[in-house]
Amino acid sequence: MRLTFMGAAGTVTGSKYLLEHGGRRVLVDCGLFQGLKQLRLRNWDRFPLDPATVDAVVLTHAHIDHSGYLPALARQGFHGPAFATEATRDLCGLLLPDAGHLQEEDAFYANRHAFSKHKPALPLYTEQDGRRALKLFKSRPYRQAFEPIPGVQMHFHPAGHILGAASVEVAWDGGTALFSGDLGRDHDLLMRPPEPPPAVDHVVMESTYGDRLHAQEDPATLLAETVDRTAARGGIVIVPAFAVGRAQALMYLIAELKRAGRIPDLPVFLNSPMAADATAIYHRHRAEHRLDAEQCHRMCHAARIVNTVEESRKLNDLRYPAIIISASGMATGGRVVHHLKAFAPDHRNTILLAGYQAAGTRGAALVAGAREIKIHGEYIPVRAEVVNLGSLSAHADRRELLAWLGRLPRPPKRVFLTHGEPVAADSLRLGVQEAHGWDCTVAEHMQAVEL
Numbered sequence: 291m292r293l294t295f296m297g298a299a300g301t302v303t304g305s306k307y308l309l310e311h312g313g314r315r316v317l318v319d320c321g322l323f324q325g326l327k328q329l330r331l332r333n334w335d336r337f338p339l340d341p342a343t344v345d346a347v348v349l350t351h352a353h354i355d356h357s358g359y360l361p362a363l364a365r366q367g368f369h370g371p372a373f374a375t376e377a378t379r380d381l382c383g384l385l386l387p388d389a390g391h392l393q394e395e396d397a398f399y400a401n402r403h404a405f406s407k408h409k410p411a412l413p414l415y416t417e418q419d420g421r422r423a424l425k426l427f428k429s430r431p432y433r434q435a436f437e438p439i440p441g442v443q444m445h446f447h448p449a450g451h452i453l454g455a456a457s458v459e460v461a462w463d464g465g466t467a468l469f470s471g472d473l474g475r476d477h478d479l480l481m482r483p484p485e486p487p488p489a490v491d492h493v494v495m496e497s498t499y500g501d502r503l504h505a506q507e508d509p510a511t512l513l514a515e516t517v518d519r520t521a522a523r524g525g526i527v528i529v530p531a532f533a534v535g536r537a538q539a540l541m542y543l544i545a546e547l548k549r550a551g552r553i554p555d556l557p558v559f560l561n562s563p564m565a566a567d568a569t570a571i572y573h574r575h576r577a578e579h580r581l582d583a584e585q586c587h588r589m590c591h592a593a594r595i596v597n598t599v600e601e602s603r604k605l606n607d608l609r610y611p612a613i614i615i616s617a618s619g620m621a622t623g624g625r626v627v628h629h630l631k632a633f634a635p636d637h638r639n640t641i642l643l644a645g646y647q648a649a650g651t652r653g654a655a656l657v658a659g660a661r662e663i664k665i666h667g668e669y670i671p672v673r674a675e676v677v678n679l680g681s682l683s684a685h686a687d688r689r690e691l692l693a694w695l696g697r698l699p700r701p702p703k704r705v706f707l708t709h710g711e712p713v714a715a716d717s718l719r720l721g722v723q724e725a726h727g728w729d730c731t732v733a734e735h736m737q738a739v740e741l
Contacts, residue, residue: 291462291741293494295733296338297321298709301329302498302648303355305709307469308339311462314439315339317347318458318469320372322358322389322414324622326650333359333414338736341368346438347426349374350471351455352381352534358389361415361423372426373438375446377454377575379429381534381568387420388533388564392624403666432456450474450484451684452535453575459488465741467492472709473686473694479509479539480572480579481684486697492741493702494733495695497710498646499687500718509682510543510552516640516677517553521611525638528674530626530653532619533565535684536645538572538589540615542581543682545592554611560593561602561616561625606632619645621652621663631665639674644682649711691718692725705730706739 291311297304297319304323309316323329341363349357349372360372360382374382393413400411430436432446441463446456451474458469468490476483487493520527531537537560547553560566572579573586581589593615596602602625605614616626630652633639647653652663656676662669686694695705705728707715715732722730 291465291467292738293467293741294738295706295708295735297323299733299735299737300712301325302646302709302711303329304332304359305350305356306359307494309442309460311439312441314345314442315343316438316442317344319350319356320347320360320363321356322354324355324620324651325648325654329650333362337363337366341366344368344370346370347372348438348444348458349378349382350449350458350469351452352378352385353452353472353532354385354389356472357382357385360426361386361390361419364423364426365415365419370426371428371438372423373428373430373436373444375432375454375456376429377571377578378456379427380571380574381454382427383424384564384567384571385534386423387417390415390417390420396623399666447488448482448485448578450478450481452481453572453578457484457487459490465492466490467494467741470495470694472496472498473691474684475686476690478684479542479682480581482578482580484686484694487694489699491703493695493698493705495691495705495707497691497707497715497718498685499683500691500707500710500714500721502687502714503689504683504687505681507681509679510547512677512679512681513543513642514547514552516642517547517556517613520638520640520675521554521556523638524611525636525640525674526608526611526633527613527640527642528626528629528633529613529615529642529644530619530621530630531565531615531617531644533562533617534568536619536682537562537565537615537617538569539682539684540644541569541592542585542589544613545588549588556611556613558593558613559596559605559615561596561605561614561629563595563597565615565617566595602628605629619653620647621656627652627665630663631670634663634670634672634674637673637675640677641674642677642679644679646683646685688718688721692721695722696725701726701728703729706733707731708733
């Protein structure tokens with residue numbers, strides 16, 4: 291078995307792992323690169339091999355940095371099946387067309403306002419490309435064996451993180467491997483903890499938070515204090531939030547805080563029709579998460595859904611305390627960028643970040659204390675308060691990653707670390723070696739190894 295790291299090596303985005311066995315090819319994850327420009331440009335490169343020669347794709351979960359390149363791959367000639375859990379398939383039904391739609395919107399806006407260097411600016415793929423890619427999906431239950439190619443058997447194992455997230459166990463004549471996917475937390479607000487890993491020869495594990503521990507503060511208390519403080523100033527709380535996972539956790543928290551009288555009864559706007567649809571999918575797949583039917587109902591009705599572009603524009607004219615939750619979670623695009631442009635210059639407002647912020651994103655710049663951010667070709671002053679709600683992260687931290695790895699029934703031959711910035715990945719490498727004494731390396735982009 292030959293493994294090539296085609297993404298998420300040296301960075302937290304663009305997850306793609308090519309497996310080659312018996313003359314066949316399987317791609318585990320098919321994600322978009324995000325963040326730094328030199329990474330985003332990789333999305334536009336011709337795929338390193340003929341996409342038509344890839345026999346199957348297997349997705350660990352629906353987040354765009356793991357699934358969002360699939361429409362582009364199909365546009366270039368891939369026509370095989372894309373295997374995923376049922377919930378991942380359902381969420382990709384929202385995320386992939388929406389990703390194409392946002393790219394079309396951004397290209398249209400860039401051309402209309404002439405701030406792009408490209409004449410004309412074009413989307414990587416369209417909404418229609420996203421819908422076509424959905425026809426490739428074949429869902430498989432957790433723990434049930436399937437063969438993406440002859441001679442290679444795979445299983446999905448629950449990974450926490452978000453609805454449908456899975457680790458992928460791979461077995462072939464001569465060896466076994468496990469791709470962790472993004473691992474969730476032991477005590478996540480919504481999701482159940484990751485399942486312990488099975489005995490395997492090789493592990494490919496994420497290292498997003500490999501060099502740090504999550505803050506121990508109570509996210510509900512920090513959110514309540516932030517909302518109270520902002521409302522007292524007469525300000526608006528802007529929350530860039532991933533439409534799948536963080537948006538639902540935030541709405542659940544807001545509903546519970548209002549119910550307990552811990553925050554004022556402010557209007558809450560969910561400016562992401564896709565996030566609203568994703569919330570309904572959480573309702574359908576209740577067996578996978580912690581919320582009961584009543585809690586799900588309150589979460590689903592915690593916010594007013596903003597559907598049209600015109601309604602979205604009107605939010606920028608708000609002059610009374612409110613909460614606006616909008617994608618994207620790292621403020622790289624989508625409707626939230628327009629809200630940041632409108633509200634970041636006012637000291638009464640608050641920008642609340644509630645997830646991992648990859649290097650090179652506006653979210654990362656805000657966490658680092660940037661006093662201005664570039665939006666649509668111009669620099670916007672940041673006078674609003676910036677709050678980082680790190681304890682709400684859906685990623686396992688260093689302690690949880692090491693604990694998950696420590697649950698392996700026997701030592702693996704080798705551990706490869708991916709999906710982390712260089713410092714985080716190398717810190718976790720040292721942690722694995724110190725805790726277990728195992729052979730552990732940080733994968734490099736386009737590195738190929740024989741398993």
